[in-house]
Amino acid sequence: MKIAFPMFGLGRGGGEKVIVRLADSLVDRGHSVSLFVPSGQNPGIVLTRASVQEYPHLPLVPHALSRTGIDTLSLTFPLAKRLRAFDVLVANFAPTSLPTKLGQDMKTRLCYLVQHDDAVFFSRMSLNRWLSRLSYGMLRNGMFFTVSQWLREMIRQKTGCDSVILHPGIDHQTYHPRERLTHGGKQVLFLARASKFRGIEYFIDAMNIVAAKVPDVRLLGVGKALQGFTPRCPIEYVTPSDDQLATLYASSDVFVLPSILEGMPVPPLEAMASGGCVVLTDCLGTRDYANDGENCLMVPPKDSGALAEAIVNVLTDEELNSRLRINGPVTAQEWTYERMSKPFVEGIESLDQP
Numbered sequence: 597m598k599i600a601f602p603m604f605g606l607g608r609g610g611g612e613k614v615i616v617r618l619a620d621s622l623v624d625r626g627h628s629v630s631l632f633v634p635s636g637q638n639p640g641i642v643l644t645r646a647s648v649q650e651y652p653h654l655p656l657v658p659h660a661l662s663r664t665g666i667d668t669l670s671l672t673f674p675l676a677k678r679l680r681a682f683d684v685l686v687a688n689f690a691p692t693s694l695p696t697k698l699g700q701d702m703k704t705r706l707c708y709l710v711q712h713d714d715a716v717f718f719s720r721m722s723l724n725r726w727l728s729r730l731s732y733g734m735l736r737n738g739m740f741f742t743v744s745q746w747l748r749e750m751i752r753q754k755t756g757c758d759s760v761i762l763h764p765g766i767d768h769q770t771y772h773p774r775e776r777l778t779h780g781g782k783q784v785l786f787l788a789r790a791s792k793f794r795g796i797e798y799f800i801d802a803m804n805i806v807a808a809k810v811p812d813v814r815l816l817g818v819g820k821a822l823q824g825f826t827p828r829c830p831i832e833y834v835t836p837s838d839d840q841l842a843t844l845y846a847s848s849d850v851f852v853l854p855s856i857l858e859g860m861p862v863p864p865l866e867a868m869a870s871g872g873c874v875v876l877t878d879c880l881g882t883r884d885y886a887n888d889g890e891n892c893l894m895v896p897p898k899d900s901g902a903l904a905e906a907i908v909n910v911l912t913d914e915e916l917n918s919r920l921r922i923n924g925p926v927t928a929q930e931w932t933y934e935r936m937s938k939p940f941v942e943g944i945e946s947l948d949q950p
Contacts, residue, residue: 597627597628597683597684597944597945597947597948598627598628598630598681598682598683598684599619599622599627599628599629599630599682599683599684599685599686599944600629600630600631600632600678600679600682600684600685600686600699601615601619601629601630601631601632601646601686601688602632602675602679602685602686602687602688602692602695602696602699603615603631603632603633603688603689603692604633604634604668604671604689604691604692605633605634606631606633606648610764610861610862610863611688611689611711611712611859614709614711614743614762614764614936615631615688615709616631616643616644616646617765617933617936617937618709618762618936618937618940619631619644619645619646620644620645620646621933621937621940621941622646622941622944623645623646624645625941625945627944628647629645629646629647630646630647630648630649630682631644631646631647631648631649632649632650632651632675632678632679633648633649633650633651634650634651634652634653634671634675635650635651635652635653636650649678651671651674651675651677651678652674653670653671653674668691668694668723668724668727669723671691671695672691672694672695672698673695673698675692675695675699676694676695676696676698676699677699678699679695679696679698679699679700679704680699680701680704682699682704683703683704683705683947683948684704684705684706684707684944684947685699685700685704685705685706685707686707686708686709686944687706687707687708687709687731687735688708688709688711689714690714690715690724690727690728690731691714691724691727691728691731693708693727693730693731693734693735694727694731694734696708696735697734697735705738705739705947706735706737706738706739707735707738707739707740707741707943707944707947708731708732708735708738708739708740708741709741709743709762710740710741710742710743710747710750710751710759710859711742711743711747711859711860712747712858712859713728713747713750713857713859714728714731715728715729716792716793716857717792732751732754732755733754733755736755736756736757739760739943739944739947740755740757740758740759740760741759741760741761741762741939741940741943742759742760742761742762743761743762743763743764743859743860743881744761744763744859744860744880744881744883744884745761745883745884746880746881746883747759747859747860747881748761760939760940760943761939762936762937762939762940763860763884763931763935763936764860764862764931764936765931765932765933765934765935765936765937766862766865766866766869766928766931766932767838767933768869768928768929768932770838770839770842771838771842771845771865771866771869771870771928772842772869772870772925773846773869773870773871773925774842774843774845774846774847774870774871775843775846775847776846776847776871777843777846777847778847779847780812781812781813781814782810782812782813782814782849782911783813783814783815783816783847783848783849784803784806784813784814784815784816784848784849784850784851784852784907784911785816785818785844785845785848785850785851785852785867785872786799786815786816786817786818786851786852786853786854787817787818787819787853787863788817788818788819788820788821788822788833789819790822790823790825793855793856793857793858793879794854794855794856795854795855795856795877795879795897795898796822796825796854797825798854798856798897798898798899798900798903799852799854799900799903800825800826800827801900801904802854802900802901802903802904802907803815803827803828803829803904803907804827804828804829805900805901805904805908806829806904806907806908806911807827807828807829808828809908810908810911810912813829813911814829814830814831814832815827815829815830815831815832816831816832816833816834816844816848817831817832817833817834818833818834818835818836818841818844819833819835820833820835821833841866842866842869842870843870845866845867845870845871845872846870846871846872848872848873849873849910849911849917850872850873850874850875850907850910850911850917851863851864851867851872851873851874851875852874852875852876852903852907853874853875853876853877853879853882854876854877854897854903855876855877855879855897856877856879856897856898857879857880857881857897858879858880858881858882859881860881860884861876861879861881861882864876864882864885864886864892865885865927865928865931866928867924868885868891868892868924868925868927868928869924869925869928869929869931870925871921871924871925872921872924873910873917873920873921873924874891874892874893874920874924875892875893875894875895875903875906875907875910876892876893876894876895877894877895877896877897877903878894878895878896878897879897882894885927885928885931887923887927890919890920890923891920891923891924891926891927892920892924893906893909893910893920
């Protein structure tokens with residue numbers, strides 16, 4: 597079959613990695629697969645066996661209005677035109693639902709890969725927010741795929757439709773139990789991401805509490821330096837390779853995910869697989885693998901006090917820290933690319949049956 601993934605960009609984010617893995621799994625089955633991205637927005641650093649094709653976008657609105665989402669229309673119509681020769685279209689981000697629907701003909705089958713409730717990322721007056729809200733009903737006659745239980749339930753409530761769960765896999769050749777390297781003080785590892793739902797402000801407040809109880813604590817952020825965040829403890833930023841990140845997961849005294857809302861966050865699983873100690877929030881997506889007190893400590897989101905208490909506990913209780921490190925890899929070993937791809941390929945190929 598000829599299968600297309602309409603996209604508004606292609607980078608190295610977690611959701612895009614899932615799309616690339618799924619596309620490659622279809623290529624391995626002999627299907628012709630295309631990823632459509634806007635011209636000039638393919639960084640050329642994403643390795644995939646699928647065909648990456650660019651489409652033009654029309655400069656309909658000035659940059660100042662781009663946040664309203666009106667610029668989505670400049671991508672929608674050129675993209676929809678390119679989608680009309682395919683057997684299956686896989687929408688994968690709420691605003692791509694409109695070109696997916698417009699690109700459908702009498703024989704085209706539609707699918708929707710849902711990795712988050714995308715509407716929460718856009719302002720109330722944004723066209724993209726309205727498209728996100730309408731997207732589920734727009735494609736309700738197609739096949740839904742979701743990456744976690746809470747998203748499956750969300751789709752069921754919004755459309756009355758069930759979905760196939762694709763639990764994202766991790767790279768076990770990279771993320772596996774590593775030697776725990778020594779370092780000075782107590783090292784707390786986190787992802788330096790300041791977007792709306794990452795919970796960084798609550799994390800910094802929590803670390804200020806931790807610093808008063810654990811004087812030798814220090815922060816290590818993965819990513820670019822965050823502006824406007826000044827914790828009361830030393831902080832350093834690094835941009836490691838995946839292999840180096842696995843070692844940091846294992847060697848740090850704890851990895852913390854303070855998010856408010858996540859579709860299905862993979863970094864805690866990577867940390868578990870690497871033999872790291874994990875503290876995370878109940879941000880919905882973590883419920884599919886987090887077992888509080890067994891493979892992690894889980895606290896409510898937006899609760900700096902509870903987050904600080906959990907971090908202090910794993911920093912000062914070596915028995916607890918060791919138990920979480922031992923149990924983490926047992927959980928993570930089930931989260932493979934094959935487990936993620938198999939139900940997706942089966943679902944897509946079922947659309948070709950009479």
